[in-house]
Amino acid sequence: MDSIILLGFFLYTMMYDVTLLSIYLVTFLTSMIEPFISNAFQAAMTELFHKDRIQKVMGYTSAILSSTVILGPILGGALFGLLSFPHIIMLFLIAYIISASLDFLLDFKLYYTEADYAEGTREEGARRRFKRDISQGFNFIADNRVFKSLLLIAALINFMAGVITIFPEKMMIHELSFQPETVGIVNAIGGLGVLAGGVAVARIKRLDNPFLLMKRGLFAFAALVVVYLLPLYFGGGIVSLVLIIGGIGISVAMALQFINIPINLFIQLATPQSI
Numbered sequence: 001m002d003s004i005i006l007l008g009f010f011l012y013t014m015m016y017d018v019t020l021l022s023i024y025l026v027t028f029l030t031s032m033i034e035p036f037i038s039n040a041f042q043a044a045m046t047e048l049f050h051k052d053r054i055q056k057v058m059g060y061t062s063a064i065l066s067s068t069v070i071l072g073p074i075l076g077g078a079l080f081g082l083l084s085f086p087h088i089i090m091l092f093l094i095a096y097i098i099s100a101s102l103d104f105l106l107d108f109k110l111y112y113t114e115a116d117y118a119e120g121t122r123e124e125g126a127r128r129r130f131k132r133d134i135s136q137g138f139n140f141i142a143d144n145r146v147f148k149s150l151l152l153i154a155a156l157i158n159f160m161a162g163v164i165t166i167f168p169e170k171m172m173i174h175e176l177s178f179q180p181e182t183v184g185i186v187n188a189i190g191g192l193g194v195l196a197g198g199v200a201v202a203r204i205k206r207l208d209n210p211f212l213l214m215k216r217g218l219f220a221f222a223a224l225v226v227v228y229l230l231p232l233y234f235g236g237g238i239v240s241l242v243l244i245i246g247g248i249g250i251s252v253a254m255a256l257q258f259i260n261i262p263i264n265l266f267i268q269l270a271t272p273q274s275i
Helices: 002-015 020-043 051-082 085-103 114-120 126-142 145-175 180-203 210-227 238-270
Strands: none
Touching: 002 020, 002 085, 051 085, 051 180, 051 238, 126 145, 145 180, 145 210, 145 238, 180 238, 210 238
16 A cells, blocks of 8 residues: 555656645555554564564564664665655655565464464454454453553653653754754664664563563663753763763663563563454
8 A cells, every 4th residue: 555655646746746735645644554554563473473582573673673763864865865856756666665575475374373363263244353353452451450551551651752752852952052963963873772772682581571671671761861951951062962962862762672672572472362
């Protein structure tokens, strides 16, 4: 679907011109599709990979995805300076087609166990099956005290992480008067923390108690939130401020990796595949 949307967008830009409305529409459509894709891959994780390797897979996947935070602004700026907008859309279209083609090569039944889906093999309509699956999911969460607490914690963590992503931008632009290029450099430095955190979680031995690592990450994250105020009271030069904010950003990103990956790991391993 993403490839079809981008193909339509590319043809539109070639026949007419780029408009703000067309950009909004394409962004809206791709944003609606993305949750279906990401949730489908998350649900199929234990069928694509053995359960004993899930921790490594999630750690390395998070580290690879974080590279886009570092390379994205660099490549985006280079492409924007070298190519026209229709050519950039064409590159995106080619990348989406390659990605979709590679998805067909994945073996989603490599670790498939039919017994895990015994309840879902009954003949019934799509609407009833959808309602049953949704109700089973909610009932599973409602009947599991650990899951209810975990989802509440995860929601609060990611809410606070959202605030943290806004505060440094406002501090650098309005309080410290950083130039846009400097803000981009600091954000790229912070992306190194996500990369390092993902690799670190993947490299450590298998977590028998993911909550212990998550708890330590929470304490570290809470302390670093307070430290984020330090640059406002530090009288150093621009280089010193960039290094301080970048160092804090790396630490915050690593702390969030030590929180989110164990949470996702527990969810993957504790949830029955039929759910």
